[in-house]
Amino acid sequence: MADVTTRIVIADDQAAIRHGFRLVLDAQPDLCVVGEAADGAGALATARLLRPDILLADVRMPGPDGLEVVRQLAGDGPGAVPETRVIVVTTFDLDEYVYPALRDGAAGYLLKRSGPTLLVEAIRAAMSGEALVSPSITVRLLRGLTASPAPATARAALTEREAEVAGLVAQGCTNAEIAAELLISPGTVKTHVASAQRKVGARNRVGVAAWAWRTGLAR
Amino acid sequence: MADVTTRIVIADDQAAIRHGFRLVLDAQPDLCVVGEAADGAGALATARLLRPDILLADVRMPGPDGLEVVRQLAGDGPGAVPETRVIVVTTFDLDEYVYPALRDGAAGYLLKRSGPTLLVEAIRAAMSGEALVSPSITVRLLRGLTASPAPATARAALTEREAEVAGLVAQGCTNAEIAAELLISPGTVKTHVASAQRKVGARNRVGVAAWAWRTGLAR
DNA sequence: CCCCGCCTCTGCCGAAAGGGGGAGGCTCCC
């Protein structure tokens, strides 16, 4: 495919940030900032008018915030601009917009302090249909992926044996198989399953399995 | 804090890769490759001996693979080396080691074709307790996170209706409940469940649920 | 046009799971 210039629009309520980004991006031979906006409404209008390849959108802006911009442009509603990939930019990695932004179709999520390198890399990634997320944010996403919200807390509800049985249930084992595995009688397995079921509020063994998968007990 | 040199060990069965990485990394003033290994056993031994700041580990290596290395070094077993952050490197973004690696504590997941910039960025991120994942892989992670746009590959095996039923199975619904929800007869639900079961290789509905949770169809 | 895949439904039967109850042995702690 032809390596034409990537057209970029910057949306941020701070002029200094916009100028900084523009300096960095225009220094790249294949990138070109074609527009700027200082608020959410302007970002949407500019994106719809210019249909750039990339929109860098601050999370916190007057009017529609970065998330709303992502939703509208990346959605399939009337105002969507499918050819524009939105990269969300934020100042603080504390903010909790990460999850919704990515879920709603952001092509990246960057910290302003990430530096020019990652900014350029994020744009190139987005142009390849990929997505770069700031390392400091990725590490939080991974924690969510990994350890589950509260493994120790939630799991404490079950006795050791019950958790063991629940794990095997989540693997798709029948009571008889679990019994063979743990060297106990099938009747005892039923007792443990029923107990786990009651404790986690499930209506059947699939609910127990679902709980095990959610909490990270099983994987 | 003092910006001392970051000590790095490279584990890859291809000497060319190791040399390439070494060239890139030693060109950085604050990075230093202090060791190499050509297989999993060597990687573990070298990491335990040198206790480097960073271990770049190929996924596919003779002996223990990159995942096993991550598990052993990042775990809390006797052979763990907590001060060493493991960045997993792979050739193909097709491979399905992404989830386990990140879940088991990898401080990054890179494609060899990502280029030197991301390699260096990934190391700096890992040193800050953060994690950089290759954009092409991130985009897959996000699909799993979103779970709305299907991971077409795995889910393509099931028809739309089957996937719908599988999702409800994963929520712990009985066939009758699914029937009521989808406005079809319980018998039809049984057909779909049985079909999904056969396609995903499960022996019962819990296996279908497990598959749904694994693939992100269910959350 | 006809075949194929998907969705829909039907029936039957044995196996598995779920709900209820009871019971003995064990450890830990008051």
Next chain:
DNA sequence: GGGAGCCTCCCCCTTTCGGCAGAGGCGGGG
């Protein structure tokens, strides 16, 4: 000593699943 909690096992009964076999409607593609 006496609970309390856990693990283990047993009974009975109903509901749900799982496997099997068949069949009609409906759409797309050869």
